[in-house]
Amino acid sequence: MNNTKQINGAAALWQSLIEEGVDTVFGYPGGQIMPVYDSLCDFEKDIRHILVRHEQGAIHAAQGYARIKGKPGVVIATSGPGATNVVTGIVDAMTDSTPLVVITGQVSSAALGTDAFQEADVTGLTGPICKWNYQIRRAEDVAWAVARAFYIARTGRPGPVVLDFTKDAQVGVTDFHYEKCDFIRSYVPEPRISDQCIRQAVELLDHAERPLVVFGQGVVLSGAEEALKDFLIKGDIPAGSTLLGLSALGSDFPLYQGMIGMHGNVAPNIMTNQCDLLIAVGMRFDDRVTGTVSSYATQASIIHIDIDPSEIGKIIPVTVGIKGDAGKVLRLLTEKMKPRKHREWLEGFRRCHAVEQEKVIDAELHPSGGDIRMGEVVDAVSRLTGEECIVVTDVGQNQMIAARYSRFSHSRSFISSGGLGTMGFGLPAAIGAKVASPERPVCLFVGDGGIQMTIQEFGTIMQEGIGVKMFLLNNDWLGNVRQWQELFFGKRYSQTRMLNPDYRLIAEAYGIRCIVVERREQLEGALRESLSDEAPVLVDIHVMKESNVMPMVPPGKGINQIMLSQNEWYE
Amino acid sequence: MENEVKEYTVIIYTENQIGLLSQITNVFTRHGLSIWSLSAGATSMEGIHNITIVTSGLEKKVRESVQQIEKRVDVIKVFFYTQNKIVYREVALYKVHTNCLLEGDIESILTRHHTRIVEMNKSFTVLQKTGTSEETAHLYDELKPYGILQFIRSGRIAISRAQQEPILRFLRKREKEKKQLNRQ
Secondary structure, three states: OOOOEEEEHHHHHHHHHHHOOOOEEEEOOOHHHHHHHHHHHHHOOOOEEEEOOOHHHHHHHHHHHHHHHOOOEEEEEOOOHHHHOOHHHHHHHHHOOOOEEEEEEEOOHHHOOOOOOOOOOHHHHHHHHOOEEEEEOOHHHHHHHHHHHHHHHHOOOOOEEEEEEEHHHHHOEEEEOOOOOOOEOOEOOOOOOOHHHHHHHHHHHHHOOOEEEEEOOHHHHHOOHHHHHHHHHHHOOOEEEOOOOOOOOOOOOOOEEEEOOOOOOHHHHHHHOOOOEEEEEOOOOOHHHHEOHHHOOOOOEEEEEEOOHHHOOOOOOOOEEEEOOHHHHHHHHHHHOOOOOOHHHHHHHHHHHHHHHHHHHHHHHOOOOOOEOHHHHHHHHHHHOOOOOEEEEOOOHHHHHHHHHOOOOOOOOEEOOOOOOOOOOHHHHHHHHHHHOOOOOEEEEEEOOHHHHOHHHHHHHHHHOOOOEEEEEEOOEOHHHHHHHHHHOOOOOOOOEOOOOOHHHHHHHOOOEEEEEOOHHHHHHHHHHHOOOOOOEEEEEEEOOOOOOOOEOOOOOEOOOOEEEOOEEOO | OOOOOEEEEEEEEEEOOOOHHHHHHHHHHHOOOOEEEEEEEEOOOOOEEEEEEEEEEOHHHHHHHHHHHHHOOOEEEEEEEEHHHEEEEEEEEEEEEHHHHHOOOHHHHHHHOOOEEEEEOOOEEEEEEEEOHHHHHHHHHHHHHHOEEEEEEOOOEEEEOOOOOHHHHHHHHHHHHHHHHHHO
8 A cells, every 4th residue: 555645844744743643833933944834834724833922932832731731742943043042941841851842944954064044053952951853854754753753752751852854854855654653772761660679669668657758740741640649548658749740649638748849848848857768759859859968868768769760869879769650660569568557657747737837828828917928829819710720830939839829639730840940931831731721720820020031922822812811929029039139148139129011011012901919908809800711811919029938948958957937947 | 989980981882873972972071071082983783883982980970971871862772881891992003203113122112012013104104002091101102212203092992891792682672672562
């Protein structure tokens, strides 16, 4: 049977994307990608192209999309500046294990290396920062390269791949025949789980008196949410989440103890240095999670489960390292371990929570007066959306407060730039999340610093009618840096004070409704109004100017050395 | 012992992919490891390339780098060894004035070092010596008084003391896994 037909490289790209189940891409045209855009006219019934306002917006939107969908987001950019504009997003996606296929235009292969107009060495630039890249120089390579790209991006520990597509390959004619990739000799996406490691881990679990689970996004990427719950219930093991693990367990799951790390909850942080067995699942011991490594859980045996063998032992020496898919490993452990009860150990967590509630949370969520606190806003949004919304954050205080006070009832409901901490991530990521999940409310928490880094994407919201709910926690400061200056740099506020524009005028210029909230009495009504329909809205909330995110494990301190306020430490 | 800086030979087998070498050397740079020698070329297995790198550092650092290199999709497998686990050689070429070969006891130096003459004409002679870097350096020192016009040394190549190329076992395993996949 001959099912091949002759098409050009650009059409082969769209055909290949369709073969991979792609129906949405985020992009921006330009000179060296024009044949691809020309060909798009023939595929408009199959492909929705979201035209962004800056390529950085495209890639963060694709990240938001991928995190919700659990499949690769697709980005299309032109050569040179188009390609360099997506570099930040590529690193971000690599750090946060987000599957992306990024397609960049490139000058004709004959002009490569001549400093041709809009030429940049894209494979050279992106080699160290992506999972895989390839320069397509012949139309006949398109199908092969796209198939490989999708296989690599989504399997194992997911990540971004880059296809650099020369103009002659876009216009060149080829036979088209698509075959999905399911094997690459040099690439082992999922290591085989070692029986011996499972036995050793079960032995540790069966004898632990004070076990603690810390889990990360690996649980979500593996689809291991239920497996994790079963494991925790059978072992009666309390669990804390990393920033990117948030929403994998529902906020009301009885053994869930909140977030770990610098601004995490007191209980799981304190107990990290008291447990006798720490079980790390699909997480990589980021320094924002561990505090000082040399004092991190040194009293405990450590089981580390990760699909990426290079993560095991990278930061924390392990007792047992289990290489493999989180869900499969957890199911094996659950099956083989004995059921346990740890009532007394769990009681200790409740005592820590009570202190945090009294010293930190009450003041943040139920202040007796004064300016609006960021926490109140996040708490109210969670309540008003019935804990059903997808929370997207930018980076900084808005992010930490949103992470601390959002409540979740579904997995894949929290999107944030974790490892790279990319300011400007939030707004475009929220756009991508809403495109991926139009039926759920998408709520963005963003600061007045971060929103201005990608505010041009208001144009995308306008043109595509994307109903994101944007909550601007506006304090006229770069709040997180200001907090560090206050606490660790002798209150020398170097370049953190911001004079803000009138956001209402900006939003309205793009046809986006804006509600300004200056006093507490306005807050509830404004939030209700903003959430009452499907339209995009910006709520510009003037919050307390100089507030600090607490609790805090200051840099250079152990994970159990926790500030509850400027002048009080947890004891 | 864990905190001892040692010399390691890193042997990398890769698919023949453009740009891979720079990604590999990048990993060394990022981990603050110097590359003392590098050699690259095709292997006896079709489509598989070998890159051999000599570096020095703490075992933990080298191991971490090796894992990061192995993570590159087109890298097939990476092995790293201390000196005693491999047989290794370098090639050095020395260009000297031909008439200096008639001087002193240079003949005995060349014999002692198993040196070969690879090109000779009226004005200069190119000598070749195969050995460890210490051995090639030693010959350099002995020839120096006679005047060395040019000197060049290759990167190290190395072969493990294991019976077979360890890469073969990995490739056979992958072949089997591919067959299983096709059956499913």
